[in-house]
Amino acid sequence: xxxxxxxxxxxxxxxxxxxxxxxxxxxxxxxxxxxxxxxxxxxxxxxxxxxxxxxxxxxxxxxxxxxxxxxxxxxxxxxxxxxxxxxxxxxxxxxxxxxxxxxxxxxxxx
Amino acid sequence: xxxxxxxxxxxxxxxxxxxxxxxxxxxxxxxxxxxxxxxxxxxxxxxxxxxxxxxxxxxxxxxxxxxxxxxxxxxxxxxxxxxxxxxxxxxxxxxxxxxxxxxxxxxxxxxxxxx
Numbered sequence: 280x281x282x283x284x285x286x287x288x289x290x291x292x293x294x295x296x297x298x299x300x301x302x303x304x305x306x307x308x309x310x311x312x313x314x315x316x317x318x319x320x321x322x323x324x325x326x327x328x329x330x331x332x333x334x335x336x337x338x339x340x341x342x343x344x345x346x347x348x349x350x351x352x353x354x355x356x357x358x359x360x361x362x363x364x365x366x367x368x369x370x371x372x373x374x375x376x377x378x379x380x381x382x383x384x385x386x387x388x389x
Numbered sequence: 390x391x392x393x394x395x396x397x398x399x400x401x402x403x404x405x406x407x408x409x410x411x412x413x414x415x416x417x418x419x420x421x422x423x424x425x426x427x428x429x430x431x432x433x434x435x436x437x438x439x440x441x442x443x444x445x446x447x448x449x450x451x452x453x454x455x456x457x458x459x460x461x462x463x464x465x466x467x468x469x470x471x472x473x474x475x476x477x478x479x480x481x482x483x484x485x486x487x488x489x490x491x492x493x494x495x496x497x498x499x500x501x502x503x504x
Contacts, residue, residue: 309490310490312492314493320497321479321495321496321497321498322432322479322481322493322495323495324492324493324494327492367431367432369493371490374437374439374445375420375439375485375486375487375489375490376422376434376437376447376490377490377493379431379432380431381431382430382431384429
């Protein structure tokens, strides 16, 4: 079945450093979604990318969808402690379900 | 709109006990989902429903049952609790259809411990 892997599993950065997480699907995706889960919280939708090569920005967050629509990345510029959490990518699977990636946990220290 | 609500927030069960996790959404979404998330891990789909009266198994359905009698409610039943079911349970909903997958809205979760 469809698999969605993310790397790294965990990253610890100093505040102000940049951070990137990569998402790779075993199948071509019609779109990709990104979610953020704060510690002790629930996943919250961030953004959806649909077009091949699409790039979208949300303040310090930059999302890219690969040309082949099998991979995606999330880059955070100048991390802040508010960026702490786990970032999940998710792609459509069968029966309009989402297959969530394995997640990347980000820790930011001062 | 309250979005997706779940009760209870926390629960401790003894092995062999049963319980129902409640989930309600007020967004008129047709799809609803139950996930479990073990500590430090990702989301695993337990069951999902594409509309009232229709449910289907996800990745890890064993030990659970669901029903969907209304658009709004999607309860998850644990019949004989086991320590392996200690987890955080999230309910989610979305408006999806054939070939179309919208964003999922998650409830705050139920933290379940089975001792």
